[in-house]
Amino acid sequence: xxxxxxxxxxxxxxxxxxxxxxxxxxxxxxxxxxxxxxxxxxxxxxxxxxxxxxxxxxxxxxxxxxxxxxxxxxxxxxxxxxxxxxxxxxxxxxxxxxxxxxxxxxxxxxxxxxxxxxxxxxxxxxxxxxxxxxxxxxxxxxxxxxxxxxxxxxxxxxxxxxxxxxxxxxxxxxxxxxxxxxxxxxxxxxxxxxxxxxxxxxxxxxxxxxxxxxxxxxxxxxxxxxxx
Amino acid sequence: xxxxxxxxxxxxxxxxxxxxxxxxxxxxxxxxxxxxxxxxxxxxxxxxxxxxxxxxxxxxxxxxxxxxxxxxxxxxxxxxxxxxxxxxxxxxxxxxxxxxxxxxxxxxxxxxxxxxxxxxxxxxxxxxxxxxxxxxxxxxxxxxxxxxxxxxxxxxxxxxxxxxxxxxxxxxxxxxxxxxxxxxxxxxxxxxxxxxxxxxxxxxxxxxxxxxxxxxxxxxxxxxxxxxxxxxxxxxxxxxxxxxxxxxxxxxxxxxxxxxxxxxxxxxxxxxxxxxxxxxxxxxxxxxxxxxxxxxxxxxxxxxxxxxxxxxxxxxxxxxxxxxxxxxxxxxxxxxxxxxxxxxxxxxxxxxxxxxxxxxxxxxxxxxxxxxxxxxxxxxxxxxxxxxxxxxxxxxxxxxxxx
Numbered sequence: 315x316x317x318x319x320x321x322x323x324x325x326x327x328x329x330x331x332x333x334x335x336x337x338x339x340x341x342x343x344x345x346x347x348x349x350x351x352x353x354x355x356x357x358x359x360x361x362x363x364x365x366x367x368x369x370x371x372x373x374x375x376x377x378x379x380x381x382x383x384x385x386x387x388x389x390x391x392x393x394x395x396x397x398x399x400x401x402x403x404x405x406x407x408x409x410x411x412x413x414x415x416x417x418x419x420x421x422x423x424x425x426x427x428x429x430x431x432x433x434x435x436x437x438x439x440x441x442x443x444x445x446x447x448x449x450x451x452x453x454x455x456x457x458x459x460x461x462x463x464x465x466x467x468x469x470x471x472x473x474x475x476x477x478x479x480x481x482x483x484x485x486x487x488x489x490x491x492x493x494x495x496x497x498x499x500x501x502x503x504x505x506x507x508x509x510x511x512x513x514x515x516x517x518x519x520x521x522x523x524x525x526x527x528x529x530x531x532x533x534x535x536x537x538x539x540x541x542x
Numbered sequence: 543x544x545x546x547x548x549x550x551x552x553x554x555x556x557x558x559x560x561x562x563x564x565x566x567x568x569x570x571x572x573x574x575x576x577x578x579x580x581x582x583x584x585x586x587x588x589x590x591x592x593x594x595x596x597x598x599x600x601x602x603x604x605x606x607x608x609x610x611x612x613x614x615x616x617x618x619x620x621x622x623x624x625x626x627x628x629x630x631x632x633x634x635x636x637x638x639x640x641x642x643x644x645x646x647x648x649x650x651x652x653x654x655x656x657x658x659x660x661x662x663x664x665x666x667x668x669x670x671x672x673x674x675x676x677x678x679x680x681x682x683x684x685x686x687x688x689x690x691x692x693x694x695x696x697x698x699x700x701x702x703x704x705x706x707x708x709x710x711x712x713x714x715x716x717x718x719x720x721x722x723x724x725x726x727x728x729x730x731x732x733x734x735x736x737x738x739x740x741x742x743x744x745x746x747x748x749x750x751x752x753x754x755x756x757x758x759x760x761x762x763x764x765x766x767x768x769x770x771x772x773x774x775x776x777x778x779x780x781x782x783x784x785x786x787x788x789x790x791x792x793x794x795x796x797x798x799x800x801x802x803x804x805x806x807x808x809x810x811x812x813x814x815x816x817x818x819x820x821x822x823x824x825x826x827x828x829x830x831x832x833x834x835x836x837x838x839x840x841x842x843x844x845x846x847x848x849x850x851x852x853x854x855x856x857x858x859x860x861x862x863x864x865x866x867x868x869x870x871x872x873x874x875x876x877x878x879x880x881x882x883x884x885x886x887x888x889x890x891x892x893x894x895x896x897x898x899x900x901x902x903x904x905x906x907x908x909x910x911x912x913x914x915x916x917x918x919x920x921x922x923x924x925x926x927x928x929x930x931x932x933x934x935x936x937x938x939x940x941x942x943x944x945x
Contacts, residue, residue, distance in 0.1 A: 325742045331749040338753075395741035397783060399799070399844050417745035417779050419772075420752045422819075482818040487807035502833070531829025532814050 317431055318342035320361035322352040322378070323393065324371050328416075332365065332393075335420045336427075349373035356382060363431060365423075366410075368394035368401065379408055389434040391427060393418075432478075442477070444525055444536070447516060449473065456515050463515035468493055468508050473516070476526065476536035485533040509534060548714065555710040559703045567695070585611050585671065588660045592667050595627070602627035613672045615655075619644070620665045635670070649680050726793035733789045737782040744782075748775040780855060784909045787848065791916040796845070798920060802838040802942055803846070805871055805878050806831045812850045813869065821855065824863030830870030837941040839878050841921050849917040850880075852910040853935055857884030860933060876941055883934035911935075 319341050323329045326347065333343045344359050346352035349372045355361070364382060368375040379390055389411040394401065397415045405413045411430040414423060432438060440452035448457040454470050456463040465473065475492040476484055490501045493508070509528075513520040527535050586609050594606045595618065602618060610616055610629065617628035617635070623644075625637040634653050636643075644666065648659045652668070656676035660667040754760055754768035790796035813829060816822060857867045861884045869882040911927070918925045918937055928934035 325746075327746045328742055328749075331746050335749065335753065395738045397737075397741075397786065399797075416741040417748045417775065419776075420749050483814040485807070485810040485814050487804075487810055529814075529817075531827075531831055532810050532817075 316340050316342050317362040317435075318344065318359065319427070320352065320355055320359070320364045321345045321393075322347075322349075322364060322370065322375070323367040324348065324369075325367075332423070335423070339424050347371075349378045352378060353381060356385060360386070361388065362435070363389045363391065363411075363427065365391050365393045365427070368392055368396055368405070376404060376408060379405075379410060383409065389430045391430060393423075444477075444516075447525070449477070458516070459518070465512075465515065466508075469512045469515070472505075472508055472512055473536075476534060480536045481538045483529045483533050483535045487533075489533060551710065551714050552707060555707055556703060559706045560699075563699050563702070585614065585658075585669075588658045588667065588669055591616065591669055592660045592662055595662075595667065597664070604629055610669070611671075613675075614669060616667065616669045618662070618665050618667050626665060631670075650678060726795070730789050730793050730795055733786060737786040740778070740782050744775055744779055748772055748779070751775060777859075780852075781909060784852065784913045787845075788909055788913045788916060791913070791920060796920075799842045799844070800840045800921075801843065803841050803843060805836045805839055805880070805939075807835075808843065808846070809850065809869075809871055809880065812847050813854070816851060816854050822858050822867065825858060825861070826864075826866040828866055828868040830868065832872060836871060836873050836878060839921075839939045840942050841939065845917045845920065849914045849937070850882075852914050853882045856910055857882060857933060860884070873941070874938065876943075878939045878941060880937045880939070881934065883928075883932055 319336055321329055321332050321336070321343060322345075323332070324347050329345050329347070333345055336343045344355045344361060346355050349370050352364075352366075352370075356364070366375045366379060370378065375392060375394070379392075382388070382390060391412040391414060392405040392410050393414050393416065394405070395416045402413045402415075411434065412426050414426060438451065441448060441450050443449070446458065449455075450457065451474070454465045456465065471493050472489060475489060486502060486505060490505055493505070494501055509526065510520070513523050513526050516526055517523045525537050527537060529535055591604070591609050594609055595602055595604050595616075597603075604610070604616070607629070615628070615630040615632060615635075617625050617631050619639055620626040623639045623641075625631075625639075632653075632655070635655070644659075647657055647668075651657065652670065654673045655670040656673075656678055657668050657670045660669075751768045751772035755765055755772055757765070757768075760768070787796065809831065810829075813827070817827065854867070854869075861867070865884060867882070867884040869880070871878060871880045873879070914935070914937075915925050918939070921939055923937055923939040925938075926936045928936075
């Protein structure tokens with residue numbers, strides 16, 4: 315069942331554009347032009363997430379967000395023309411899941427919405443595919459060419475971190491933080507060893523990896539479909 | 543305009559001070575001259591009293607006693623120093639005087655009684671007033687000192703004037719600062735409002751253009767046109783963002799939230815986010831960061847990220863895809879050196895900073911790099927730009943000192 319998203323923005327042109335974008339991406343969409351309409355839609359339709367403008371004709375988004383939270387704890391992304399750091403901090407400080415500054419690219423909005431929904435509803439299937447390789451999060455194993463490889467705790471954490479950001483570069487600092495809950499200092503070589511061992515399980519040819527790629531000087535990237 | 547107003551203010555203050563000084567001096571002089579009298583001529587003139595004192599052949603008689611004011615007294619001292627006549631003379635006043643006694647009381651007091659003296663053919667007439675009723679002061683001054691008096695007055699006046707001018711200057715500067723703050727706030731609010739109002743329509747333009755760019759049923763030429771609209775909208779977006787922030791920094795309205803940052807981790811994350819955003823597709827990136835962590839710097843991560851992003855955007859915008867963009871960081875004495883360069887690898891020469899905002903509408907040009915200069919300056923760092931066929935920029939920040 316598709317997620318239903320409530321868009322609250324007082325600008326009809328923007329609302330229409332975002333509605334079209336979300337419908338095209340397979341979401342169900344409700345819209346509201348004011349706080350009053352938004353509260354009505356919220357209580358009637360019970361959306362899974364809200365895209366919320368900060369400045370509305372009959373109130374402000376921050377107050378509306380708190381009213382939503384009192385009714386039901388669902389993910390909210392602020393979609394605002396206010397780019398001051400204070401506004402972002404206020405929005406995120408209230409507990410919003412993301413703060414997107416206008417103007418934004420459609421792809422950016424979809425990616426961030428998807429990330430928030432994934433984090434909030436944890437609907438990741440237990441078994442996922444990376445090309446010919448099958449990753450079983452439930453069992454912590456990799457299946458490739460009829461063989462099953464068990465992952466160590468660190469390899470699992472490493473692969474999960476890269477999978478969650480697949481397609482994007484994850485810095486070595488972020489990986490060390492995920493694996494050891496601390497900065498890079500002293501762990502860089504250990505990280506390289508874990509990456510090499512993970513490649514041996516993930517890649518058909520670990521010396522010429524297709525999926526787990528090194529971005530020199532920065533970190534690693536897990537390719538979505540594998541490097542040709 | 544500012545100098546003219548300051549000059550006017552200074553002239554006004556000087557004129558006021560001079561007027562006050564002149565009136566004060568004139569007032570004092572007038573008061574002294576109008577209130578003081580000849581040291582022998584207070585009350586009824588003593589020569590009148592003397593004229594009224596006559597010898598009738600047997601004794602002295604004051605023909606008009608009314609000339610002697612209330613509580614005043616008089617005596618006549620003969621040639622031998624003996625008092626030959628007196629009227630209402632207090633008991634404590636002696637009847638015999640020596641030359642030195644006379645020399646003393648003629649200038650000062652006689653037993654604390656202020657006295658006046660009048661020389662007559664038959665002696666010295668002395669008229670006394672009640673104790674404490676008259677202040678007598680014998681003024682003597684060297685002539686040279688008297689000649690220097692105007693210089694002293696002028697010096698003191700100039701000293702006071704400097705003080706008054708200094709105080710006035712502080713007050714005027716305060717007024718100027720307040721007026722400037724009001725103007726800055728109005729300007730910043732105006733730009734903030736404009737940039738806010740531009741963002742929503744720009745979202746719609748960018749959103750539809752980006753969708754059309756990927757629409758499979760649109761011909762390649764229209765897709766290309768949509769792509770141009772989308773990319774140019776992004777340029778406007780960056781410009782609006784920069785303009786807003788540059789104004790806030792210019793007016794010192796942007797709060798600095800400084801924290802200790804690990805430079806290598808920070809730079810890796812900023813560059814990774816930039817690349818993940820698809821901003822540099824088609825470019826080769828060469829990153830040269832030391833394997834061991836560099837010391838921390840104290841910086842506002844939001845602002846520093848903006849500065850590095852602007853430099854990356856500048857490299858991407860001014861170079862064709864396929865070009866290599868290099869960046870790196872290293873310790874240089876007690877400073878962090880962060881450098882970025884893009885373009886052909888030839889000798890580069892230092893160039894001045896991008897020009898500042900101009901009031902003639904030229905603000906848009908170079909705003910991105912100007913913002914870099916402002917951000918680095920706000921962190922106590924320095925920027926150096928190099929021009930040539932390769933753009934190179936070096937940023938230097940002080941490391942956090944651990945004592």
